[in-house]
Amino acid sequence: MNSTALKDSLYPEFGILLVDDEPSYHRSLGLMLERKGGINHLYYCQDSRQAMDMLETHSIGVVLLDLNMPHKSGKELLSELTEAFPDVAVVIISGLNQIETAVECLRLGAFDFYVKTTESARLLEGIKRAIQLQEIKRENQELRHRVLSRRLDSPEAFSDILTQSRSMASVFQYLESVARSSQPLMICGESGTGKELIARAVHAISGRKGKLVTVNVAGLDDQIFNDTLFGHRKGAFTGAETERAGLVEEASGGTLFLDEIGDLSHSSQIKLLRLLQEGEYYPMGADRPKRMQARIFVATHQDLAEHQREGRFRRDLYYRLCTHQVQIPPLRARREDIRLLFTYFAEQAAEDMGKPAPEYTPELWAALQNYDFPGNIRELRAMAFDAISRHQQGPMRASDLQLLRDRPPEGTPGKHDTLVQFAPDNRLPTLAEMDEILIQEAMHRADYNQSIAARILGISQPALSKRLKRLRDNLKNGIEPE
The missing domain is CATH 1.10.8.60 (Helicase, Ruva Protein; domain 3)
Structure with missing residues (x-):
């Protein structure tokens, strides 16, 4: 029976099946997963003979399997399970600490092996890794399917983004495939490309019942960042006369969108990293943590990969945030x-x-x-x-x-920009040949309007007209460019 059937929000999207004949261990493990990991999409099976039927009738992604059970042993069930459900990750949680048994289970296809006396934090991290692996596998399968079929299941979610670009259609397909993930999403793109519209669209198809809460973190000092995201207790600091919930709590069951994440201070980066790693936070002045129930989106117009290489952005935080990453093409x-x-x-x-x-x-x-x-x-x-x-x-x-x-017709190239590239094995065109190539390309781009083509080339319209006449005369007389 699903212990959380009445809850509004289940994590992860697929179920976690606990197969163990000890009801007391079911209770203790289930409470630990819910309270410390926010993992509440749980199913329980005390009779190992019923496990395969439960896998047939429920969408299970991870099985937590005991080895020593009556009727059918865990090792026997592991062999059946990996053959019939090869995409399900099996984590063995055994009462016996035997290296030979652990090696044999891994050989049979188990994802990992733990002893029941293992420290709960270590066990939880192992189960989280299994969940993340399953999420990534499912998202990759969904993305491959969408790209091959070139379809969108929720085109209405992107209706505010006007486009007929194939590159944007590919972006939408990717976003649909990761929309229901619990992992962070990094939205990259130049200013003015519509990153917030993208965040709204992904939230709309995420299936989350909570709302999208947006905050621009650029310029927030550490205390304001702390208070804005995590809230405070009454008396936490001078002027804190009442308790206030932070945006993490406001976004509970929904999505927290942190814009301009590249401008976050180093001290605030550490707090965000802890929030992502532990899934919990402390309101200012509180001595007990709260669990985060929101998904994190971040956006930036900066090159965060370069920033983390230069030490301006924490590397561990960068890799936490870019589990799913999308680049919005410029106009x-x-x-x-x-x-x-x-x-x-x-x-x-x-x-x-x-x-x-x-x-x-x-x-x-x-x-x-x-x-x-x-x-x-x-x-x-x-x-x-x-x-x-x-x-x-x-x-x-x-x-x-x-x-x-009031502006130049083309983006002004930087000092080291290369507008034209030449294959090193081919000969360079002559200046006369380049002159002809440039004029023809400018006329094509300007839809054969000489005034616009002249602006593109940076010359006057009469000068372009003379060059066109010379090219026509050379073509008429059969003269090749020098």
Whole structure:
């Protein structure tokens, strides 16, 4: 019988089956798993002959198996179980400390072996490892299935994210496959790419009954971080006249989203690491811990992998947080979305300002397609609203994009950036050949609008016109570029 059938939130998503003929050990082990590990999706079997039937009728991911039982021994059941259910992890918890028996069980396919007198903390860590392995295996299987089938089970959860990009569709498929995991999710991407929208979508399909609680941790000193996340007891510090619950408790049964995690101070990083490792925390002024019942999402626009290599971010915390990690592509990497998003924002702006939505010229689309949008979707939205506010009548042109006129058409390359790469085994093109290649590419990107192509190349429109005429004359006369 499931001991937690009446509970709203079960962890893990799959069941843990305890097979032991001693009811007292069932009770003590079950209480330890619930109180110290938050593991409450438990099933109990006192008769080893019924274990296989329970595996048939329930979604079991981990079996905690005793060896010395009447009717059918644990070793006999282990052989049957690993053959019939090879994807289930079996942890042996035996009353006997025998090395030969432990080796034999591992050879038969057991995940791990513990003695009942083992320290509870060590046993709990071993069971947690088995759970995490099963979660990762199931998520990998689900991800493989989604990628191969190219399907989304909950497309409505992503409806606030306008896109027709294949790269974004792959992101959505990955997020669906890890949405029901209990492990942290790290959302990486440049500012303005919509990381909070992603967090909302994953929370919506996570199946969690609690709410999504968001906090930007950038600039929080250690005490404010402590108080914000963990809360405080009355009298914990000067001014603490009443007890206050922290955001970890507010997000209980749901998701806690920590934005700008790369700006977290080292002392606060230690507290977050302990929260993830132990699954418990102390409100300020409290002498008894509380268990965390929320899943953690974090987001950053920084390169945390580089930060941890440089010692600016704790390595152990980084690896705890990036169990599941997704990189949101910048807008310049999904240019097929630019027209869709600009039209949406422009219509939104027109409705907001009481104006009719305008028509758009090919010149405008060419100009937008050849801008790098360092501010991503947030910048595109601002550009659309500004253009609608300035537009008077007729089709909207590139000249209406004041914010675009104030910036260079392409992202300014850094000192060591390489815009063009050449295969080392091939000959270098001549300057004349490169001139022709650049002009043709610029005209293609500008939809053959000479004004836009000239802006891309950084030359005047008359200068481009002369070069095009020379290229046409050379082609007509059969002259190859020098």
